[in-house]
Amino acid sequence: MTLDDLINQARQALQEALAARQREQDALMALREDPNLTEDAVSERVAARDAADAEVTRRQEALDGLLAEQAREEEIAALQARITPTDVRRPAYDQVARVGAEERTYRPDTDPRGARFQRDVIAAVRGDYEAQGRLARHMQEERVERAAALTGGEERAVGTGAFGGLVIPQYLVDLYAPLARTARPFADACRQHPLPAQGMTVELARVTTGTNVDNQANQHDAVAETDIDDTTLSIPVRTAAGQQTVSRQALERGAGVEEVILDDLFRAYATRIDTTMINVATVGLSAVATAVTYTDASPTTAELYPKVIEGLAGVEASLLDQASGDNLAVMHSRRWYWMQNAMGSSYPLITQPGVVPQTLGANYAEVYGRGVRGILPNGTPVIVDNNIATNLGAGTNEDEVYLVDRRECHLWEDPSAPMYIRAEQTKAATLGVLMVVYGYYAFTFQRQPHARKISGTGLVTPTFTGA
Template identity: 35%
Template sequence: MLAFLRTQLQELLEQRAALKTDLDAVLEAPQTEKRNLTDDEQSTFDEKRDAIKAKDIEIAAKQERIAELEESEVRDNKAAELRAKFGQAPAPVASGVTVTSEPETYRKGGRTSYFRDLYRSQHMGDRNAMDRLRRNDEQVADGLEKRALTTTDGSAGEFVPPLWMIDDYVTLARAGRVVADQVQHQPLPAGTDTISLPRLASGTAVAEQATQNTAVQNTDATASSVSASVATIAGQQVVPLQLLEQSPINMDTILLADLAADYSTKLDAFVISNNAANKRGILNVTGLNAVTYTDATPTVGEAYSKVGDGIQQIHTGRLLPPDKIFMHPRRWAWYTVSLDTAGRPLVVPAANMPQNVLAAMSDVVSEGFVGTLQGLPVYVDPNIPTNLGAGTNEDKVIVARSSDIILFEGTPRSETFRESKADQLSVLLRFYNYAALHSERYPKSISVVSGTGLIAPTF
């Protein structure tokens, strides 16, 4: 494991060095010509700088993991030396056999049941079940290291679902949480219920010096912070004890997959629509760019200009470009069926090499990337509400610089409880995870188009 992690660390360092080379290349021409960066150069510089910062976070996490394993290795070696010295146990002898891989303890369709073992270990003291759960935890930890995911924030005991479930969780999550997957992601830190980030409330200033040998502009910057509270997203299922102990069918696949799928939906709704202090979803960010489209007979052409207004407001207020547009599938469908005055569609497939079109389609999907609008990728997400506005029949279009929004997320966990349902010979299964959303770092990086022009479209 140490060798594997050190190899990963070396790869990360090489990737960082490549990014630094790219960053220096961006600055080469402006430095040589002694000029400021152009808009395109500044945008490229910001992207490379953000990528280096993200890579530094990965490197720090990998170094911490390596240090933990190195410390553990030192302690194990010292313990082995003491055992050998005092004759309590022979020193370890290399067997000449190397285990390169082993089957997962809990495999999809396998004969061992994660839920059954969880129940038997917690309530019956079954040592074999405990051993299988322990091996599962080790396999999951190794698998998550390779996936660059994390079990940070309270992973302990037999709480981590099987590796196959983690894989399915990721798959299901990408299908059911479009907006949540398109913002910036960070692992949830351990031991906290609030994540606070510093920010400048007001900046410094410069001004032309009135005359030589006179004081120059002196304006002190002021700082504040923005906080995101950690939310718990959880679900439960009551299962008959007979199903766990006697059924030949493992319910892990059905129950865990269903809980994970619903978790994905609820997390996505949390990112989009939540409206509580320090937990604001994107639609409820205080100070965002609100674009109102009021129209009794809305048209795609008129809505097009409102999206453009949302884009320019991010340019103006954030001074950096937006990178994504989110809308409900019905809104994109409205775009795709709209015709110009000659009866020609305004949105056509990009493969047709269209000219003078309003937007271009990619694949036809119910969720995810569907095409481009005004040069930005469009993602459709059915979790965007359609019951908004005075008539409870409006949806909204979101234009955002997605890297300014950070979702901190842990790894899902599960537990079993018998006591609360003992009178009916049932077991309560509980599934939960922690998440925190920083959507208000830069309110001006979000534009929301709303109004009567976005009522349910007719086809």
């Protein structure tokens, strides 16, 4: 068995461990619905979940060890290929033992238009472990080869950020500028669930009338009783899809054309999910959140912050014992930078975990779309999302700030999404190829209605001024 085979087996074992851990977590959360819930049952389920966590850690460590060994072997091979003797006479051709480097995974002589690379990208998204293995080898080759090129005198800037995603083979495309998109910062922060395999709705039961417990006035008096009642919450499964018709000439005579289009379609797909969750009528976050109005002709961060606290108080008052405390503030980047622009001499009297005294929060200096950007004075994490509208209000120049409990922001997605269709026959008469990207998803913030939004004239287009 080769090292690649062991790595593929380790990846599969890790995926199985992750799935088992998710099942244990779902079972733990389902205990809330059990009317006969006992402390022992909860303890048993927590122990099972923790054991699944430990198994995930063990599998991840095993995979990391194999990947580290593979990386070291490839580094040694690259080093051996570069080293030549300098102080001794070179032996004759037929008297030398040679150590050769393996051929690149994707090469211009065997895959001139990148078709194999593209197939592997699509297959890897769908869970093909062999394709994932080839892409992993390609990424390691990029690290080794580009580092070697840099030390060999070729002027090519390479940093750690160059390998944050999948690198298209250099011979396919030297440089292209993708369209900047707002992506899905908020969607990535929501509570994730796998979408059910069938059906166009996700059905949840919500208790709308609870039981009653009261003091018994006298012995043998009737005990308080109120019939519990629930209402079905039907969440529609939505389809996000986009297409592009490309000439065969562009695909067959161009370099990396299909990869560029596919990348843009995937990022447009991500943006559509996020902006729908925030802005769609009736069920979007903006539509369901209870408004906390901030009206001010000369708004300041110091005046906005109490509205944030008011909103968070409303979130907790709505959730009560269902509150997880995992709160988020979601805002547009222009609002986040405006808040950082604030200067002042008044500070909260109560310090909070992780926040330096006499500050108005902390900025983590993260790149857009990479998770939490910072924290507010009370420790609430901030998600920056430019899918938030900036044309709201009477003056069409206002944005909104949302305050939510992350555990009650639910997003169901198909594990295989987004899917990719490449139809050649459909447009054959015009020598065109139809490329379609699509996927199914569902979301709700109404399982436990709680969200708040700060809106009003205090959130008009910000101005950045000094003290």
